[in-house]
Amino acid sequence: MRGLEESGPRPTATPCGCIKPALETGNLLTEPIGYLESCFLAKNGTPRQPSICSHSRACLRIRKSIFNNPEHSLMGLEQFSHVWILFVFHKNGHLSYKAKVQPPRLNGAKTGVFSTRSPHRPNAIGLTLAKLENVEGGAVYLSGIDMIHGTPVLDIKPYIADYDSPQNLMEPLVDFNLQNNQPKPNTVFQCEGKNDSYDQRQLSGYSDSQPHCSTEEKPTCPEDRTSKESYPRCDSTGEGQQTLPMHRERATDFGLESRNDQSPSVAEEQIVLCGLENSCPEEGTDEGPRSEEGAVEGAVEGAAVLQGSSVDTQPTSPLCGARRADRAPHSVVPAWVREAPVAPLQVRFTPHAEKELGQLSSGGEPGVDQPSFRYFQSAEEARRAIEAVLEADPRSVYRRKLCQDRLFYFTVDIAHVTCWFGDGFAEVLKIKPFLSPCS
């Protein structure tokens, strides 16, 4: 990654010799959107992952040099409970990196850098999933962080479990009996599956190796403080900061709470999890106050949407045998994420397009030199990909509203697809081979 001292992105050559603008070759000139004010002043003692210390606190103020009105850029973010923070490991000391590293968790054994969360990597970029405590004006208040004070932050993105958690992309492992919130008997096996999560921790290298903080045990964290006490630096610069919503009412409010008002506190999330884990016969410990039935119901329903927010609830069985930090956190997203106003489209292919698709996978007509798929293994796979793309209506709002009758083109693998959209459907008209001159 290029340093700030350089004047700007310069054109660079691609492997095939074409000169392209720097951005197109991935040479990004970054400018931090802000510098983190963190409760951790130095690398030493800073948790290796955010899950280790849920009480850690930080504040990020969006710089005015990025947006004249930083608060505009944060509009709507308060509706999310968690955010991804992309940042620069600015205190790495050197920019060197090695293909194999020794993550502390492997205790001396080496593994490939890309299978770890090591700070020392080709581009010194870190990625942390933090809890969003509050948004006030142009400032974002976070908890559960593993970055030090002064860390340059490159970006904030909302955490959306539907997109970001593989558990949401796979068939649920547990069939819940929603009446009494008990997993059906076959989930006992899942609850016993401790090895899986252990293996994953081993592989990720930097995950929870230390005693982690919970509401009840906090060996390495600062005291749980009131919001103002938690952000001394922010308070010193930010006038009129309000008390952060750290202390919430009861877990029963959790599933029914609008993110607009307040997010559930860490403690509440844990209460909900405790309520769920008590349904797991493996887990005998009772680490926190038991939630009331209502709270558990709200959680198990998962997609419960009220007051503009939607609570994500993960299947609990893989979590039963795991420790708290291994569990996918419940998260809150605004309702629009799950209730998009755009209905899925019906997708159909003209007979002509069907024929062309078949020809692509078979390498074309005899005697004609035609490429076959690079990524898909069959025409059927390509067809499913094309269907999925179109079903979700890939058109921009502008196109949808103002250029409805225009043909729409896109390319997937070597298929250049031409289609059109009608009321509630998309129809594929043509599929031609496409080979990029310079990919």
Ligand SMILES: C[S@@+](CC[C@H](N)C(=O)[O-])C[C@H]1O[C@@H](n2cnc3c(N)ncnc32)[C@H](O)[C@@H]1O
């Ligand atoms: C293992 S990294 C993981 C960071 C992030 N969660 C990730 O996976 O990319 C976390 C460690 O990086 C170090 N660290 C945090 N902020 C840093 C910074 N700005 N520059 C260099 N090292 C930093 C701290 O020692 C912390 O324990």
